Amino acid sequence: MEFDHSKPQRLLQQSARDLFARQCPPKRVRELMATDTAFNPELWSAVADQGWLGIHLPEQTGGIGLGTVELAVISEEMGRACFPGPFLGTVWAATLLAATNPHAATLQKLTTGELKGAVALLEPEGGWDLADIQLQATPVEGTYTLSGKKSFVLDAITADVLVVAARSPKGLVLVAVPASATGVKIEPTAALDATRKLADISFDNVQIDPDDVLADRKQAEEALSKSLDVVALCACAEMLGGMQWILETSAEYAKTRQQFGKTIGTFQAVQSMLADMVLWTESVRSAVYYAAWAIDADPADARRAVGIAKAYTSDASREVANRGVQVHGGIGFTWEHDLQLFYKRSKALEILTGDSAYHRAALVELVFDQA
Amino acid sequence: MDLGLTDSELKFRDELRAWLKANLPKKMVKSADNAKEYYQYLSDWQMALYKGGWAGVSWPKEYGGRGSSFIEQAIFQEEMALADAPERMGTIGQGLVGPTIIAVGTEEQKKKYLPRILSGEDIWCQGFSEPNAGSDVASLETKAVLDGDHFVINGQKIWTSYAHIAQQCLLIVRTDPAAAKHKGITALLVDMKTPGIEVSPLKMMSGDSMFNEMFFTNLRVPVSAVIGKVNEGWNVAITALANERANLGTGLYVIFKRNLDAMVDQAKRLKRGGRPVIEDPVIRQRLAQAYVDLEVFRLNTTRSLSMLNKTGAPGPEGSIQKLYWSELNQRMAQIAMEVLGPYAQLTDYDGGRWVYNYLRSRGNTIEAGTSEVQRNIIAQRVLGLPRSY
Ligand SMILES: Cc1cc2nc3c(=O)[nH]c(=O)nc-3n(C[C@H](O)[C@H](O)[C@H](O)COP(=O)(O)OP(=O)(O)OC[C@H]3O[C@@H](n4cnc5c(N)ncnc54)[C@H](O)[C@@H]3O)c2cc1C
Numbered sequence: 151m152e153f154d155h156s157k158p159q160r161l162l163q164q165s166a167r168d169l170f171a172r173q174c175p176p177k178r179v180r181e182l183m184a185t186d187t188a189f190n191p192e193l194w195s196a197v198a199d200q201g202w203l204g205i206h207l208p209e210q211t212g213g214i215g216l217g218t219v220e221l222a223v224i225s226e227e228m229g230r231a232c233f234p235g236p237f238l239g240t241v242w243a244a245t246l247l248a249a250t251n252p253h254a255a256t257l258q259k260l261t262t263g264e265l266k267g268a269v270a271l272l273e274p275e276g277g278w279d280l281a282d283i284q285l286q287a288t289p290v291e292g293t294y295t296l297s298g299k300k301s302f303v304l305d306a307i308t309a310d311v312l313v314v315a316a317r318s319p320k321g322l323v324l325v326a327v328p329a330s331a332t333g334v335k336i337e338p339t340a341a342l343d344a345t346r347k348l349a350d351i352s353f354d355n356v357q358i359d360p361d362d363v364l365a366d367r368k369q370a371e372e373a374l375s376k377s378l379d380v381v382a383l384c385a386c387a388e389m390l391g392g393m394q395w396i397l398e399t400s401a402e403y404a405k406t407r408q409q410f411g412k413t414i415g416t417f418q419a420v421q422s423m424l425a426d427m428v429l430w431t432e433s434v435r436s437a438v439y440y441a442a443w444a445i446d447a448d449p450a451d452a453r454r455a456v457g458i459a460k461a462y463t464s465d466a467s468r469e470v471a472n473r474g475v476q477v478h479g480g481i482g483f484t485w486e487h488d489l490q491l492f493y494k495r496s497k498a499l500e501i502l503t504g505d506s507a508y509h510r511a512a513l514v515e516l517v518f519d520q521a
Numbered sequence: 522m523d524l525g526l527t528d529s530e531l532k533f534r535d536e537l538r539a540w541l542k543a544n545l546p547k548k549m550v551k552s553a554d555n556a557k558e559y560y561q562y563l564s565d566w567q568m569a570l571y572k573g574g575w576a577g578v579s580w581p582k583e584y585g586g587r588g589s590s591f592i593e594q595a596i597f598q599e600e601m602a603l604a605d606a607p608e609r610m611g612t613i614g615q616g617l618v619g620p621t622i623i624a625v626g627t628e629e630q631k632k633k634y635l636p637r638i639l640s641g642e643d644i645w646c647q648g649f650s651e652p653n654a655g656s657d658v659a660s661l662e663t664k665a666v667l668d669g670d671h672f673v674i675n676g677q678k679i680w681t682s683y684a685h686i687a688q689q690c691l692l693i694v695r696t697d698p699a700a701a702k703h704k705g706i707t708a709l710l711v712d713m714k715t716p717g718i719e720v721s722p723l724k725m726m727s728g729d730s731m732f733n734e735m736f737f738t739n740l741r742v743p744v745s746a747v748i749g750k751v752n753e754g755w756n757v758a759i760t761a762l763a764n765e766r767a768n769l770g771t772g773l774y775v776i777f778k779r780n781l782d783a784m785v786d787q788a789k790r791l792k793r794g795g796r797p798v799i800e801d802p803v804i805r806q807r808l809a810q811a812y813v814d815l816e817v818f819r820l821n822t823t824r825s826l827s828m829l830n831k832t833g834a835p836g837p838e839g840s841i842q843k844l845y846w847s848e849l850n851q852r853m854a855q856i857a858m859e860v861l862g863p864y865a866q867l868t869d870y871d872g873g874r875w876v877y878n879y880l881r882s883r884g885n886t887i888e889a890g891t892s893e894v895q896r897n898i899i900a901q902r903v904l905g906l907p908r909s910y
Contacts, residue, residue: 151523151524151525151526151527151530151592151595151596151827152522152523152524152592152827153522153524153823153824153826153827153828154522154824154827154828154831155522156522156523159522219522401904401905401906404906405905405906405907413907415900415906415907416906416907416908416909417909418893418897418909418910421896421897421900421901421906421909422893422896422900424899424900424904424906425844425895425896425897425899425900425903425904426896428841428899428903428904429841429844429845429899432821432838432841433817433820433821433841433845435824436817436820436821436823436824437816437817437820439522439824440524440820442522443522443523443524444524447523447524447525448524458812458813458816458817461809461813462813462814462817507806510805510806510809510810510813511802511805511806511809513809513812513813514805514806514808514809514812517812518785518799518808518812519799
């Protein structure tokens with residue numbers, strides 16, 4: 151047993167850190183967040199060329215056949231760089247396709263970055279339960295037509311392929327839809343974390359190609375739940391990277407900023423905040439990497455492990471971000487300071503796949519009601 | 522990252538499981554209803570662990586340990602929790618004095634003391650704090666003067682846990698009053714039966730007396746009882762404190778888990794507003810908070826043992842563990858009170874365990890270094906910030 155990165159995992163982490171330091175400094179992030187898409191072709195290719203869009207997927211699907219731990223390593227480094235653009239949406243779509251239709255030509259194109267993806271799950275009510283999925287899928291001759299509305303869809307603005315969760319009279323269905331299909335209308339929504347874009351999508355009698363029907367009922371539910379675990383895990387790993395950035399930046403600031411003739415890091419109230427930030431960050435590290443490992447190696451425990459990670463990390467990340475601003479004083483509250491990037495990303499990730507309260511409620515059912 | 526077990530780790534786990542199956546007490550005594558009976562129960566269990574070769578998993582074989590790694594130690598903790606095994610007895614000896622003797626003791630000291638720590642025959646106490654030397658323990662005043670081959674000791678210790686039942690004490694005293702405060706300290710391994718030690722119980726907030734005052738009047742301790750070197754006892758104390766912070770928590774998951782299970786059980790049994798308490802959405806959130814925090818503690822413990830396996834000696838990260846478990850236990854004790862409603866205040870409800878837990882947990886953020894001191898250590902030694910005092 152080794153509860154630490156292996157040597158190859160450390161190398162992967164270092165190369166991701168180096169790449170993002172070179173190609174994705176905060177200046178770049180700011181340029182991209184000011185655009186409508188937060189998308190930059192060179193940055194996208196840099197990541198796609200590494201194979202990271204399919205790092206956790208089998209080679210037959212165009213992936214590189216590593217695991218969720220490696221995906222977490224990359225996500226952590228992305229969090230540390232506040233990496234902008236549609237990585238997560240694309241990985242999510244690819245994960246769902248790999249689970250339901252591994253031979254789809256679009257899958258290869260998603261993992262190589264030729265196409266970009268998004269998963270349309272939430273609806274205007276904003277509930278993360280599968281039961282909240284009500285978008286209408288009407289059965290017609292071995293396929294469906296879709297009508298209704300999706301909301302809060304991450305990375306839809308840039309997506310070529312949408313994986314859509316809908317409901318037919320018989321239950322849940324998962325379909326793939328080209329973003330350009332007739333009857334699909336994607337409208338950007340302005341949101342707090344501008345480094346990643348959200349959108350509403352309306353479907354007006356959209357015809358699904360029979361080859362793009364991915365799964366229904368039990369199979370659709372399982373694929374969706376498992377993919378949600380992977381995305382929640384990525385969100386946690388990103389938060390971890392962000393927390394680490396905030397912690398290091400704040401500790402550094404505390405060593406240089408002077409007040410009352412001393413560096414502010416001499417003041418115990420400041421030290422105390424930073425010490426708590428260490429505790430939260432290290433605890434999140436344990437939770438994230440256990441969950442990442444469990445997703446591949448102990449699937450029976452994955453749901454619980456991810457629930458714990460998301461419940462804990464969502465709170466801890468927010469606390470660290472809050473303390474980070476407080477340690478910086480006025481400068482930490484400005485648009486100019488890069489803290490704001492991480493602060494907002496943290497909040498958006500806290501919400502993604504459900505916040506702490508949501509995951510706690512699910513955990514009680516899982517571990518106490520059934521016991 | 523591989524949390525799976527290697528073949529030899531699996532073998533270790535399976536042997537342990539088989540042993541537990543055959544040796545777990547038939548009748549589980551779950552709380553200290555009857556202090557004497559509970560004490561006997563824990564000593565019997567400790568002796569059984571020792572005889573089975575499980576008492577000191579990561580301690581050297583020649584001193585009664587198993588000679589395995591910290592990874593096996595982590596597996597051991599997990600299995601104890603899974604089996605809902607009794608807690609271990611003699612935590613000061615096992616968590617802090619033993620590792621200190623292993624690190625800096627002489628061969629003779631190791632042979633003499635370590636096996637008896639593991640068997641539970643020797644209960645140790647830690648004579649560090651004094652009325653005027655708490656967080657700043659290096660300012661201690663208990664004086665030791667050399668007289669031939671003995672030190673003659675006069676002074677007082679306070680808050681000494683288990684001094685009333687202990688056979689041995691790791692005592693720190695001032696041997697050079699002229700030197701700077703960290704320089705004139707010596708650490709001693711003292712037999713508690715030596716004449717000149719008076720132990721007087723102190724009542725805790727909970728009403729029981731787990732800790733004590735110790736008064737020394739011309740206590741004569743042979744020079745051979747020195748651990749480390751004369752006037753270099755601060756290093757010994759630091760080793761003991763680092764181990765205390767890192768190790769005290771490792772066995773606690775079993776106890777905390779048992780508390781949480783009992784709490785959930787109460788929530789299922791008690792009714793308020795015409796429905797089981799566990800159906801109250803606020804209580805559900807609170808129980809889940811306890812559960813999440815507890816499981817993260819478990820993962821932190823496993824990870825820190827895995828890291829310890831690489832580094833060999835506990836570092837300042839131990840303060841993270843100490844801070845975590847002490848505050849966790851307080852939060853859990855509060856959540857239990859919320860589950861119980863008005864029953865929470867009854868001192869004989871459920872054997873009094875909830876009132877006891879609630880009160881006892883207050884001490885957690887004071888003993889073994891206050892939370893403020895732990896945060897100082899993290900800020901200064903993990904992050905490299907300047908000393909604030
Ligand atoms: C249940 C229990 C069991 C114990 N068992 C033992 C034992 O077996 N052996 C033993 O030797 N001792 C034992 N102790 C004593 C314990 O180690 C001390 O109580 C502790 O170190 C604090 O010392 P103090 O009580 O003198 O408080 P003080 O040091 O006077 O602290 C009072 C307050 O000031 C704060 N403070 C002090 N210095 C600083 C600083 N530098 N920065 C920020 N805040 C500061 C503290 O955090 C605390 O809030 C035990 C205590 C308890 C409660």
